[in-house]
Amino acid sequence: xxxxxxxxxxxxxxxxxxxxxxxxxxxxxxxxxxxxxxxxxxxxxxxxxxxxxxxxxxxxxxxxxxxxxxxxxxxxxxxxxxxxxxxxxxxxxxxxxxxxxxxxxxxxxxxxxxxxxxxxxxxxxxxxxxxxxxxxxxxxxxxxxxxxxxxxxxxxxxxxxxxxxxxxxxxxxxxxxxxxxxxxxxxxxxxxxxxxxxxxxxxxxxxxxxxxxxxxxxxxxxxxxxxxxxxxxxxxxxxxxxxxxxxxxxxxxxxxxxxxxxxxxxxxxxxxxxxxxxxxxxxxxxxxxxxxxxxxxxxxxxxxxxxxxxxxx
Amino acid sequence: xxxxxxxxxxxxxxxxxxxxxxxxxxxxxxxxxxxxxxxxxxxxxxxxxxxxxxxxxxxxxxxxxxxxxxxxxxxxxxxxxxxxxxxxxxxxxxxxxxxxxxxxxxxxxxxxxxxxxxxxxxxxxxxxxxxxxxxxxxxxxxxxxxxxxxxxxxxxxxxxxxxxxxxxxxxxxxxxxxxxxxxxxxxxxxxxxxxxxxxxxxxxxxxxxxxxxxxxxxxxxxxxxxxxxx
Numbered sequence: 001x002x003x004x005x006x007x008x009x010x011x012x013x014x015x016x017x018x019x020x021x022x023x024x025x026x027x028x029x030x031x032x033x034x035x036x037x038x039x040x041x042x043x044x045x046x047x048x049x050x051x052x053x054x055x056x057x058x059x060x061x062x063x064x065x066x067x068x069x070x071x072x073x074x075x076x077x078x079x080x081x082x083x084x085x086x087x088x089x090x091x092x093x094x095x096x097x098x099x100x101x102x103x104x105x106x107x108x109x110x111x112x113x114x115x116x117x118x119x120x121x122x123x124x125x126x127x128x129x130x131x132x133x134x135x136x137x138x139x140x141x142x143x144x145x146x147x148x149x150x151x152x153x154x155x156x157x158x159x160x161x162x163x164x165x166x167x168x169x170x171x172x173x174x175x176x177x178x179x180x181x182x183x184x185x186x187x188x189x190x191x192x193x194x195x196x197x198x199x200x201x202x203x204x205x206x207x208x209x210x211x212x213x214x215x216x217x218x219x220x221x222x223x224x225x226x227x228x229x230x231x232x233x234x235x236x237x238x239x240x241x242x243x244x245x246x247x248x249x250x251x252x253x254x255x256x257x258x259x260x261x262x263x264x265x266x267x268x269x270x271x272x273x274x275x276x277x278x279x280x281x282x283x284x285x286x287x288x289x290x291x292x293x294x295x296x297x298x299x300x301x302x303x304x305x306x307x308x309x310x311x312x313x
Numbered sequence: 314x315x316x317x318x319x320x321x322x323x324x325x326x327x328x329x330x331x332x333x334x335x336x337x338x339x340x341x342x343x344x345x346x347x348x349x350x351x352x353x354x355x356x357x358x359x360x361x362x363x364x365x366x367x368x369x370x371x372x373x374x375x376x377x378x379x380x381x382x383x384x385x386x387x388x389x390x391x392x393x394x395x396x397x398x399x400x401x402x403x404x405x406x407x408x409x410x411x412x413x414x415x416x417x418x419x420x421x422x423x424x425x426x427x428x429x430x431x432x433x434x435x436x437x438x439x440x441x442x443x444x445x446x447x448x449x450x451x452x453x454x455x456x457x458x459x460x461x462x463x464x465x466x467x468x469x470x471x472x473x474x475x476x477x478x479x480x481x482x483x484x485x486x487x488x489x490x491x492x493x494x495x496x497x498x499x500x501x502x503x504x505x506x507x508x509x510x511x512x513x514x515x516x517x518x519x520x521x522x523x524x525x526x527x528x529x530x531x532x533x534x535x536x537x538x539x540x541x542x543x
Contacts, residue, residue, distance in 0.1 A: 301418070
């Protein structure tokens with residue numbers, strides 16, 4: 001491990017923790033604007049997290065160690081996954097870091113523990129949330145694998161770092177495969193972060209809730225960790241999409257100037273993407289549960305098409 | 314003169330747009346967006362014809378672009394949208410034989426099949442390597458995907474849209490592979506306009522007697538209320 005990589009580990013984690021709550025707030029703000037409200041301030045998520053961190057944690061008397069462990073497993077898994085997706089600076093990959101299959105499994109680990117914690121407290125809401133989450137993930141996971149496989153075929157590498165380096169070197173050529181990949185990744189982003197056609201992040205009083213249902217029993221610091229890991233997951237998936245499709249500004253050299261420019265550009269691009277997600281959410285209604293596969297089929301269709309093109313052409 | 318490499322990459326991007334719109338037409342249930350996506354697909358074809366014109370300089374491509382723009386981007390979508398507004402159907406949620414998900418998976422197989430078939434047919438010819446090969450594959454796939462829409466939907470209005478997107482496939486195929494005589498293209502478009510006008514009748518009810526049909530026309534506000542009913 002060299003110095004650049006060590007620096008990357010520290011900086012990337014700090015950056016992702018610092019800016020992740022911002023994008024959650026921006027999406028909320030855009031949605032509020034679309035509904036004609038002024039909405040909470042863009043720093044509201046930071047304030048909420050700070051407040052939750054000061055609060056006492058309450059456990060149900062029926063809950064076991066799973067409940068106590070889950071927030072830590074969740075944030076740890078997501079933060080390690082965030083290391084696999086460089087935000088602004090792409091170093092040389094070291095060891096298994098950056099492996100796209102491992103990335104998938106880290107996200108699955110967080111999700112698995114979240115579902116267990118939903119069941120653990122014994123509340124019926126949590127159980128329903130977990131059951132729905134697992135049904136959805138059983139369908140979305142093959143799709144995610146196909147989308148990632150398409151990425152691997154396009155960039156001829158299993159490593160996210162290599163993919164980013166390749167796309168950064170190529171500049172911003174909007175090739176047809178990248179457009180199709182962008183749509184697929186966007187669908188994956190919406191599904192993985194429990195956003196509107198799949199789940200409603202606004203409420204936990206509806207019978208349709210999935211993600212909120214599972215974290216209903218969490219409180220205090222643990223809730224803050226769960227919220228933060230959801231925000232980090234959103235940011236890392238957004239970074240994956242942004243740095244593959246519109247990579248301009250992404251840097252592979254460790255110099256303060258270029259990194260500063262890249263950071264500003266990344267925040268701008270991510271703000272735009274968050275706005276797009278907000279508008280996308282505002283423009284559609286939540287889908288009926290059994291109609292969701294048709295959304296996933298779209299991502300599956302485009303990625304398979306890419307694989308066909310890459311294999312045969 | 315525009316750089317040919319740039320034009321080629323633009324055409325490739327337009328191919329991707331065509332595929333996206335075709336997939337959307339297969340799977341959406343919202344009629345209003347269905348019509349606008351159809352208009353978008355036609356617009357893509359117009360742009361593609363213009364791009365090809367800048368590559369090859371054949372005036373017939375310009376004519377095709379103009380006719381397609383007027384008929385398929387402006388007139389037909391406007392007409393269908395106005396019918397739709399009057400009959401107040403917003404969604405088509407009924408499917409024969411195939412659900413949208415199955416149709417998407419099937420169309421994937423279709424594209425693969427067409428790709429392999431055409432690759433075998435054109436093996437060794439110069440056409441195999443060029444953009445025209447992709448144009449042929451996507452044109453044929455669009456045709457078959459449109460056909461799938463036509464037979465998997467129950468409402469007449471979506472069947473017509475399926476047919477229209479099938480015709481877009483023919484146009485795409487014609488633009489890239491063969492030199493389709495302009496007169497034929499023109500006649501096809503006249504056919505389409507008449508077909509869309511017939512849609513009114515189909516949508517409102519082909520199964521009815523003439524009296525019922527008049528009543529339906531009134532109920533759907535397709536004729537003015539000042540006229541005398543039957």
